[in-house]
Amino acid sequence: MDLFKIFSEIEKIDGEVYERFDTRRRVFKHLTGLGKTITAATMPALLSTMFNKAYGQTSGLSPEIKNTLNLALQLEYLEFHFYDTALNTPDLIPASDRPAVTIIRDDELGHINAIKGLLSTDAIPDPTRLAFDYTAGGRLAPFSSSAEFYGTAQGFVDTGMRAYKGGATKLMPNKDILTAALNIHSVEARHSAHVRLMRRVLAGSTNGGDIAGGPGNANPKSWISLTERDGPRPSVTAPVYGPGNTTDFPGEDNVQQGGKNVQTTATYPTIPGVTLTDAMKAAAASEAFDEPLDDGTVKSIARNFRSPLGERLGLFA
Amino acid sequence: MTDLTSPFSQVPAGLPRRAFLRVAGASAATAGLVLAGCGKTDTPPVVNSNILYLGSTSTSAADVDAGLLNYFFLLKQLEAAFYQRVVDALPTDLPPAERAFFSDLRDHELVHRETLRYALGNRAYDAAAAQPLPFDFSSLTLTTRAGVLAAAQQLEDLGVAAYAGALRLVRTPDLVALVAKMSSVEARHAALLRDLRTPGSFAGDDVVVNAGVLQSVSLAKTPAQVIAEAKAFFLPIVVSTDLLPTA
Known part of the structure; x- marks a missing residue:
């Protein structure tokens, strides 16, 4: 030989x-x-x-699919270390909520493993906890109280959900990867619904949530309602619910679906004793759809949470 | 309603709609339905059968997608009808704090249903029907909170699994994007209902599963599996997924 x-x-x-x-x-x-x-x-x-x-070990995926998956992977690292840090912060999470937060943290780890499995050697490695600054440069204090923690968590889960949705059509050339991303993304939506429930409980809610989350977004519904009054912490979370960089990515208050105003298309039957206002209809029409978000906007949201190390590593670049 | 101005022009109006619907002489007799979805170029409806075929023998992207949208549409009709029934007569033991959930759920499903109907235009399987398909909820207990929550959770978890299994089969990117927008809201519904029923079960391991290399992903079901689980609601109509794509 x-x-x-x-x-x-x-x-x-x-x-x-x-x-x-x-x-x-x-x-x-x-x-x-x-x-x-x-x-x-x-x-x-x-x-x-x-x-x-x-x-033999590169994924063989197209650059577009690799980039889309690697952005998702970075967001999963961001989320995993966030929940993991919270779980390791004494007296932060109410005892009754620890099992749920643990489930969410472990699901994020599952998503990391899943995406790494798809990307093989093309996967961006875990940048570690040190790559992230969850105060967003001093604007947030998520580990100071459960209210602050859940508020920031809602921003993360909803960003993740919108990011996967924004990348979905780019993954269509590979049906298995499309399915993986969509089926991770609906788990993110489940997490979001639960985080919102925990926020309602914390707020002593008695009504299942207010349109757009009510004052200070402290009483959110389990679904995204209009633009959530710019979210739990507007200085950082406003873009999570706002429009993306192009008209293909409207804000979460969008009621135009497939070129049709679904607020007026849908028939709302008369319910005895209930008067549906236009505001209520607009809320329902917006809540019925979660909107995708483009990768540029997702990255700009996520860059708020890079530490100097994360910046040096080029996270969300 | 016409789809001539529909943004879903990826589903051209002129193509044969053969076999979207081959319903149903017997069903028309038994259920008082006159369902027909066929234009003049189409195969005539199969008579003396109460089978509703979703899908088409055509393999064009437009026809495949219309079949899948009809599948999603049928499930949305089912959910909307279910919640309407619940809202019309809320269980007396449902606490006031939980009542608003059901009107929201009903509203969302109505919006989804109408959005899909609009997307389908005259390709909706019941576009020419005199009245919508009635659903049979007699297997459910809708007079108690526990019964309503159990039924709602079943429908929502099934809906999530349906999208998880069938969205990959849709070929038109705009339609994938549109349906994906609804699929995560379905997951929110499911999570809330599960938490109301069993606190902390929002992402239980019966619905968030490991599948091959994937971990912590939504359970996925094929159209055939989904329809099999829901078949009692369609009686006396038998819904067939034989003409839907499987890959």
Whole structure:
């Protein structure tokens, strides 16, 4: 077997063959570390291992799909470390809510593992907790009280949900990945509904939530209502519920669906004793649809939460 | 209603609508329905059958998508009718704080239903029907909070699983985007109802599952599985998914 001839042949169709092996020196370390003589019999297996390491582990996905998934992955890191930090902060989360927050944290870890599995070596590695600044440069204090924590959490889950939805059509060339993203995204929506419920309980709500969350967005419904009065912490959360960078991404108060004003299309039957106002109809029409958000807007929201390390790592760039 | 001006021009109005609906002489007799969705170029409706076929033998993207939208539309009709029934006679043991949930849920499902009807235009399976398909809720207990919550959770979890399994089959990007906007709201509904029924069960491991390389994703069901679980509501009509795509 003439190894160099093989490489030379490969070079004709892949000019980067040497680079592939050179940047994967561990392959050779592994080879030499075997501590035994390479015999003719073991050579094919070893070569197979080497070539697999050099060629076999990239995802083979298009750049657009990789970018979309890697943005989602970064958001999942952001969310995972957020809940994980909260769970490790004494006296922050009411005991009755700890199981739910644990479920959410663990689901985010599941999403991280899922996306890493899809991206293989193309996955951006976990930048660690140190890459994030959950105060958004001193504007938030999410670990100071449960109200602050849940308020920030609502912003994260709704951003995540809108981000997945915004990326969905880009994933259509790969149906399995489209399904993965959409089916992660509906779990984010479940999380959002629960975070909103916890906020209502905290606020002592007696009515299941107000349109747009009421004053200070302290009494949110389980679904996104209009633009949520710019969200729990407007200085940071307003863009979470607002429009994106193009007309394809309207704000959450949008009632135009498929070119039709669904506020007027839908028939609202008369209910004895209940007068439906136009404001109520507009709220229902907006609540019935979660809007997608473009990646540029998602990144600009997420960049609020980069620490200097996260910035250096180029998160959400 | 016409879809000539519909933004969903990806579903051209002129294509054969063959087999969206091959309903149903017997059903017309038994349920008082006259359902027909066929233009003059189409195969005549199958008579003496009460089978509602969702989908089409055509493999064009427009026809495939119309079949899938009809599937989603039928589920939305079911949910809207269910919540209307609930709101019309709320269980007496439903606390005041929970009543608003059901009018919101009803409103959302109405909006979804009408949005899909508009998207389908004259391709809606019941576009030419004299009256909408009636649903049979006799298997449910709608007089108690527990019964209503159990039924609502069943329908919403089923709806989430239906989108999770069938959105991938839709071929037109704008339609995927439109239906995805509704799918996450369905998940919100399901999560709330689960929490009302069993606190903390919003993302229970019967609905948030691991599937292959994927972890913590929504449970997905095929159209055939979904319709099988809902079949009691359609009686005496039998809904067939045989003409919907499976991949």
